[in-house]
Amino acid sequence: MCNVEDQDLLPPSKAKNASRTCIKCKEVAQIVLRADNCYCRSCFIAYFTHKFRATIGKSKLIRSNEKVLLAFSGGPRSSAMLYLVHEGLSENIHKKLRFLPGVVFIDDGAILQLSENERRNYLEFIRTTVSKTGFPLFCESLGKIFPTNQDTNIQSNLLSSDLSNTTRSDATSSSNFDLDTLIKRFKNDELKIVQVFEKLPNSTAKEDMLHILRKKLIQQIAEANGYTKVMFADCGTRLAVKILSDIAQGRGSSVAHDVTFADERNQAVTLVRPMREFLTKEVANYLTLKSIDYRTRLSLTTMKPVKSSIERLTENFVTDLQASFPSTVNTICRTGDKLSVGDTSKIDADAICPLCDSRIDTNNSLEGKTTSKTTSKICQNTADSCCGEGDGSCNRIARINLTAKEIEDRLCYGCRLIFHSNNWEMDDLPQFLIDAIEKQLRRKRLKEEIEEFLLD
Amino acid sequence: MACCAISGSIQAQYNSKVILLPFNFQCLNNSDSFCVMLWWPLQQALNVTGNGQAYRWDMKKLISWIKENLLQERPELFVQGDSVRPGILVLINESDWELLGELEYHLEENDCILFISTLHGG
Incomplete structure (x- = not known):
C-alpha cells in the first residue's frame, strides 16, 4: 500500500507539442499554463481578468467607494494590477470594481544606486503611466522614513509631492522642472537611509529592511491620506518564495500574515493582495498580450550570484522546482494558507x-x-x-x-x-x-x- | 533576480524587429522599450551555408549565439545547459515556445522572439 511507483514521482516528460488547442474554445493555443492547460489569446485574457476580480470579490473586504491605495513600482506585477484595476473601473459590466483607487510609488533608487538620470527617466515613466489612468499619484522617496528635523509632518510633504496635480496642468517643460526639484528633495531625504543601508551586514538584511521600510512608508502615506486599504501586487510565485525565505530567516510567526489575502496587522490600514492567485508566468503573458508597458525592476541582488541572499537563493530553488513540477508554487501557497493567524485582538x-x-x-x-x-x-x-x-x-x-x-x-x-x-x-x-x-x-x-x- | 547586461552599442548597430530582449533597463538609454533589436546577424544566419548546404537557425543555436555574443557578464543567469534558465519565459510571436517545439523551433524571417524574465529584479 505504501508502494509509490517511481514514475509517479518523475517530472512529467516534455510533451510532444503538435499544435495544441485551447481547452476552452478549441482554437489554436498560444499560452501554456501547465502541462496540458493551453489557452488561446482571448480565453486567457478572460481567465486572467476573471481570476483577478474573483479574488477581490470573494474576499468581500473592499466596500464600494472605499479609498484603496495601489502600491505601484512600475514592475511587471504592479503594472498588471494597475491596468486591471483601471480596466475594472472603467468598464460597464456587472462585476465592476467599485472602489476609489490612488497610486503610491516609493522611489528606492538611492539604495539601488541608480544614477540621477535613470531615476528621472523612471519617475517620468511612473508619472506618464499613472496619469493615463487618472488616479491620484503619491510619489515619495524611501528616505522619508527617516524624517529630517524640519519636516516631521508627513502629510504636508505628501501633498506637495502629489504629482498628479502637475501632470494635469500638462506643459512638458514645467513638469521636467518639477521632476528635478522632486529628485533634489529626494536626495536631501536620502542621506540618512543610504548610510544606514551601508551599515547593514549583508544583502539578506538589506532586502529584508527594504521590504519592511517600504511597507511601513506606504502604510504611513495611506493613513495620512485617508486610505484604509493598500493593494500589493504580490503574486503566487513571490508569495511562495516569501513563505520559504521567511521561515529561513526566523520569521515563521509572520508567515500567515504575509500570505493571506488581507493582512490586518496594522489596524488603520489593511494590506490586500489581489494578485496572489497568479503565477509570474501568467502575469508576463498577460502583459505581453495586452502590450502593457512596464519596467524591469532592479533589485539589490540583480546581477549578483545566486547565493547572495536568502531570498534570492529561495527564489532560485522555487523556480527550478517549478520548471519540473508545475504545482510547486500552488502547493507552497496552499500550505501557507493553512497556517492560521489566530485572534489578533487578544495579542498584547x-x-x-x-x-x-x-x-x-x-x-x-x-x-x-x-x-x-x-x-x-x-x-x-x-x-x-x-x-x-x-x-x-x-x-x-x-x-x-x-x-x-x-x-x-x-x-x-x-x-x-x-x-x-x-x-x-x-x-x-x-x-x-x-x-x-x-x-x-x-x-x-x-x-x-x-x-x-x-x-x- | 537574474539580469543580463547587454551592451548599449548593440542596439545602435542592429535596428529591425527580430529579437526583443526585455531584460535590463540599464542597458538601454531610451527606456521607452526594453528591446535590443537584432537583425543583421540573423539575416546572415538565416542564409549561412554549412557544408555547402543552407540551414536555418533553431532556438538552441540562437540561445548559444546570444550567450556568446550578447551576454557580457554572468551568462549563467540567462542560460542553463542548452536552454534558458527556469523563470525566463520565451515567447515566439506571442506564443509560448513550449507549443512550438522549444529548442527545435526553426527561426523564420521576421519572427519576434521575446525573452521575459519573470524573476525578481529582472
Missing part, C-alpha cells in the same frame, strides 16, 4: 514587533544567545547616543533614553537579525521605530507602577 500590544508588526514569539530561550552581545553594546551605545545628561537635552533621543538592549528586546527574532553583528547607533533607527518602542516602554513602566493597586 507589547508583544508586537514595532518594526515588522508581527507577533513576538521569542522567549527566554533566545536570550542566552544575545545577552552577552547586548550587554557589551549597552555601554558602547549609551555613550554614543547621548551626551550623558540623561535628560534628553542633547535631543538625540527624545524623552526616554533607550538602550540598545531595550530596543533589541522589543524586536522580533527576524528583525533582530537585521541588526545583528552591526555597529548601529540610535540615530540609525527610523523615528517610527523609536516612537513605538518608547510608547511600549512607557506603558510598561506605567503598568509596573500601578501593578500593586490592581485587582487580580
Whole structure:
C-alpha cells in the first residue's frame, strides 16, 4: 500500500507539442499554463481578468467607494494590477470594481544606486503611466522614513509631492522642472537611509529592511491620506518564495500574515493582495498580450550570484522546482494558507514587533544567545547616543533614553537579525521605530507602577 | 533576480524587429522599450551555408549565439545547459515556445522572439 511507483514521482516528460488547442474554445493555443492547460489569446485574457476580480470579490473586504491605495513600482506585477484595476473601473459590466483607487510609488533608487538620470527617466515613466489612468499619484522617496528635523509632518510633504496635480496642468517643460526639484528633495531625504543601508551586514538584511521600510512608508502615506486599504501586487510565485525565505530567516510567526489575502496587522490600514492567485508566468503573458508597458525592476541582488541572499537563493530553488513540477508554487501557497493567524485582538500590544508588526514569539530561550552581545553594546551605545545628561537635552533621543538592549528586546527574532553583528547607533533607527518602542516602554513602566493597586 | 547586461552599442548597430530582449533597463538609454533589436546577424544566419548546404537557425543555436555574443557578464543567469534558465519565459510571436517545439523551433524571417524574465529584479 505504501508502494509509490517511481514514475509517479518523475517530472512529467516534455510533451510532444503538435499544435495544441485551447481547452476552452478549441482554437489554436498560444499560452501554456501547465502541462496540458493551453489557452488561446482571448480565453486567457478572460481567465486572467476573471481570476483577478474573483479574488477581490470573494474576499468581500473592499466596500464600494472605499479609498484603496495601489502600491505601484512600475514592475511587471504592479503594472498588471494597475491596468486591471483601471480596466475594472472603467468598464460597464456587472462585476465592476467599485472602489476609489490612488497610486503610491516609493522611489528606492538611492539604495539601488541608480544614477540621477535613470531615476528621472523612471519617475517620468511612473508619472506618464499613472496619469493615463487618472488616479491620484503619491510619489515619495524611501528616505522619508527617516524624517529630517524640519519636516516631521508627513502629510504636508505628501501633498506637495502629489504629482498628479502637475501632470494635469500638462506643459512638458514645467513638469521636467518639477521632476528635478522632486529628485533634489529626494536626495536631501536620502542621506540618512543610504548610510544606514551601508551599515547593514549583508544583502539578506538589506532586502529584508527594504521590504519592511517600504511597507511601513506606504502604510504611513495611506493613513495620512485617508486610505484604509493598500493593494500589493504580490503574486503566487513571490508569495511562495516569501513563505520559504521567511521561515529561513526566523520569521515563521509572520508567515500567515504575509500570505493571506488581507493582512490586518496594522489596524488603520489593511494590506490586500489581489494578485496572489497568479503565477509570474501568467502575469508576463498577460502583459505581453495586452502590450502593457512596464519596467524591469532592479533589485539589490540583480546581477549578483545566486547565493547572495536568502531570498534570492529561495527564489532560485522555487523556480527550478517549478520548471519540473508545475504545482510547486500552488502547493507552497496552499500550505501557507493553512497556517492560521489566530485572534489578533487578544495579542498584547507589547508583544508586537514595532518594526515588522508581527507577533513576538521569542522567549527566554533566545536570550542566552544575545545577552552577552547586548550587554557589551549597552555601554558602547549609551555613550554614543547621548551626551550623558540623561535628560534628553542633547535631543538625540527624545524623552526616554533607550538602550540598545531595550530596543533589541522589543524586536522580533527576524528583525533582530537585521541588526545583528552591526555597529548601529540610535540615530540609525527610523523615528517610527523609536516612537513605538518608547510608547511600549512607557506603558510598561506605567503598568509596573500601578501593578500593586490592581485587582487580580 | 537574474539580469543580463547587454551592451548599449548593440542596439545602435542592429535596428529591425527580430529579437526583443526585455531584460535590463540599464542597458538601454531610451527606456521607452526594453528591446535590443537584432537583425543583421540573423539575416546572415538565416542564409549561412554549412557544408555547402543552407540551414536555418533553431532556438538552441540562437540561445548559444546570444550567450556568446550578447551576454557580457554572468551568462549563467540567462542560460542553463542548452536552454534558458527556469523563470525566463520565451515567447515566439506571442506564443509560448513550449507549443512550438522549444529548442527545435526553426527561426523564420521576421519572427519576434521575446525573452521575459519573470524573476525578481529582472
